[in-house]
Amino acid sequence: MPQELEQPAAFEPQIRMDEEPGAGEIIRLTTAEVLETMFFTEAEPAACEHAWLPSAPCARVRFEGSHFGEMLLAVSAEAADPIAASFLGLDPMELTDPQRGQMIQELTNILCGAMLSKLWPESRLAIGSPELMPWPDWSGNGALHRCFATPEGMLAISIRLLAASRPVGPGA
Amino acid sequence: MAYSVLIVDDSPVMRTFIRRVLALSGFEVGECTEASNGEEALAQLRARAVDIILTDINMPVMNGEELLRKLGADGILKTTPAVVISTDATNERILKMIALGAEGYMSKPFTPESLREELERILGERDASRTGTTSGV
Numbered sequence A: 001m002p003q004e005l006e007q008p009a010a011f012e013p014q015i016r017m018d019e020e021p022g023a024g025e026i027i028r029l030t031t032a033e034v035l036e037t038m039f040f041t042e043a044e045p046a047a048c049e050h051a052w053l054p055s056a057p058c059a060r061v062r063f064e065g066s067h068f069g070e071m072l073l074a075v076s077a078e079a080a081d082p083i084a085a086s087f088l089g090l091d092p093m094e095l096t097d098p099q100r101g102q103m104i105q106e107l108t109n110i111l112c113g114a115m116l117s118k119l120w121p122e123s124r125l126a127i128g129s130p131e132l133m134p135w136p137d138w139s140g141n142g143a144l145h146r147c148f149a150t151p152e153g154m155l156a157i158s159i160r161l162l163a164a165s166r167p168v169g170p171g172a
Numbered sequence B: 001m002a003y004s005v006l007i008v009d010d011s012p013v014m015r016t017f018i019r020r021v022l023a024l025s026g027f028e029v030g031e032c033t034e035a036s037n038g039e040e041a042l043a044q045l046r047a048r049a050v051d052i053i054l055t056d057i058n059m060p061v062m063n064g065e066e067l068l069r070k071l072g073a074d075g076i077l078k079t080t081p082a083v084v085i086s087t088d089a090t091n092e093r094i095l096k097m098i099a100l101g102a103e104g105y106m107s108k109p110f111t112p113e114s115l116r117e118e119l120e121r122i123l124g125e126r127d128a129s130r131t132g133t134t135s136g137v
Helices: A023-039 A050-055 A077-088 A097-119 B012-025 B038-047 B064-073 B091-099 B112-131
Strands: A044-046 A058-065 A069-075 A125-127 A144-149 A154-161 B003-008 B029-035 B052-055 B082-086 B104-107
Touching: A023 A077, A023 A097, A023 A144, A023 A154, A050 A154, A058 A097, A069 A077, A069 A097, A077 A097, A077 B012, A097 A125, A097 A154, A097 B012, A097 B104, B003 B012, B003 B038, B012 B029, B012 B112, B029 B038, B038 B052, B038 B064, B052 B064, B052 B112, B064 B082, B064 B091, B082 B091, B082 B112, B091 B104, B104 B112
Parallel strands: B003 B029, B003 B052, B052 B082, B082 B104
Antiparallel strands: A044 A144, A058 A069, A058 A125, A069 A154, A144 A154
């Protein structure tokens, strides 16, 4: 699991992720690859209809180094159990609350690491520990946002860059 | 031949997932044990050797980098191959972990087949060097 990172010093957009060349396509391809190879399901781009978001398990992870920012992942309530069960090789009825939360955190960590490595392969980045939280409103902050449909339910991903200057941590 | 494997990761769900992937891959696993950080891993390895170690990087108490340093400095354990499993696929990180002694690096996401191929490559080279034959890599 990743390390703890300090609270960001400022929340002004450094550069707009929604204007980063190729970032939307990298999110799409990475999400599909991660869900297929490690969670044994499919993810297709979907229209953003966010009525499900307030009740969805959500995690945020921060990263710092040559780029500084954060990523959010929400998994719709109906999708969380089957995806976690598939990841762990369990029956959905066997899942515990901690396992469900840890799966959301692990999926957030894997998606963030894979996306950053594809966006900036020559970068030096430290990824923090994902934390469970309600989905926040990042509208108007330069965040890049995408929704995906899986056979089990919906996923939402947002990623944004923040203004900050701080020494890079030891690991990612 | 069935190999003994030590999985080192502070995330219980990730340890369970790696066990699942090993089973799905067809890689022949004999005994599979787990540790939640590098310190636990070293204690287990000093009590009982394994054929290969699969380790995360960021863990509390002792991280994967320090674990690799300790393994490399141990006259007995330095022959046990270690594979790093991480979300970080940046070139700098991969080169650093290889320089510290990792014999393989799996960046997430990875398939069961790719994990099996990596383990078989590493263990094939080790077995070949022990018997004096040439690896088929």
